[in-house]
Amino acid sequence: MKTNILTAIMLALAILVGSCNAPSDNALYREWRLEKYNCIATSSYGLTQVNENCNYVxxxxxxxxxxxxxDCNTISGCFEKSKNALKFSDISFTELACDNMIVERSIVYNLPCIKSYEITDDSILVLKDDKGHILMELIRYDLPDESLCGKWQLEKYNSIVITSNELTDINEESDCVLQLNNTGFVCTTDCNIISGNFVEDNYILGFSNISMTEKAIEGIVSCDDMELERSIEANLHCVKSYELKNNTLLYLKDIYGHILMELTKQ
Structure with missing residues (x-):
């Protein structure tokens, strides 16, 4: 009887050890942001750093x-995994004409060559070929802080026509709203729309791929010279961090900690 119990315990321990050596399925099944990749334009296995203004997920x-x-196209398909083995198949690629598609084409080229993967600290994913060379390095991509997402009313901003660090109050007749969610951001003013992507991580905040409509509407003060929109666009490019107070007051700051925009939760 004691022998049977001992055998059962040893078997359970063996299963436990085996499961600890294999990567967790849940660790792989999430979103990952590309940091480095094997570029098809270079001949070595040295990885190329992704531009910090680009977002490949x-x-x-x-x-x-x-x-x-x-930033331009979508790559999709299927994958199979078994322990550390990983295989991508049925890969399709939209081919919208973009200024620089070297990263997209490198990803499409690398994916069929991937044979294994490794996850470190539940936050870094490396994809390797059959010889163990790293083809892609990615980091865990978490959704923005839920308290940051939502609609924010712009109250004050750093104006491009004023040289001091004092913020300018929004005209009480104007309505400017910044909406943040896991797909990007949209900022609506009385006459124009500013949109793009953003990345947030532990109070570090960066906006990218910023685009703006440019409609000047006579009779609307904020639209006559588009000073407000141009100031918002310039400020978003400079935002590096944020501060949130009581989940109702949001400050967007530059690299020096200067407040560029002050917003309240709607």
Whole structure:
């Protein structure tokens, strides 16, 4: 009887040790942001750093389907995994004409060559070929702080026509709202729309791919010279961090900690 119990305990321990050595499925099934990649324009296995203003996100789904969104195109397909082995297949690629598609084409080239993966500290994912060379390095991509997401009313801003660090009050007749969510941001004013992407991590905040409509509407003070929109656009490019007070007051700051925009939660 004691022998049977001892055997059962040893078997359970063996299963436990085996499961600890294998990466968790849940650790792989999430969104990952590309940091470095094997570029098709270079001949070595040295990795190329992704431009900090670009956002390439690989989403691995439990159904065995993956999506990779870039600044211009979408790459999708299927994948299979077994312990550390990983294989991508049925890869498709939208081919919108963009200024620079070297990263997208490198990703499409690398994915079929991937044979294994490794996750470190539940936050760094490396994808390797059959010889163990790293083809892509990604970091865990978490959704923005839930308290940051939502609609924010702009109250004060750093005006591009004023040289001091004092903030300018929004005209009480104007309505300017910044909406943040996990797909990006949209800022609506009385006459124009500013939109793009943003990345947030532990109070570090950066906006990218910023675009703006440029409609000047006579009779609306804030639209006559578009000073407000141009100031917002300039400020967003400079935002590096944020401060949130009581989940109702949001400060967007530059690299020196100067407040560029002050907003209240709607």
């Amino acid at each position: 690989l989403q691995m789904d439990k159904t065995g389907v993956f999506y990779c969104t870039t």
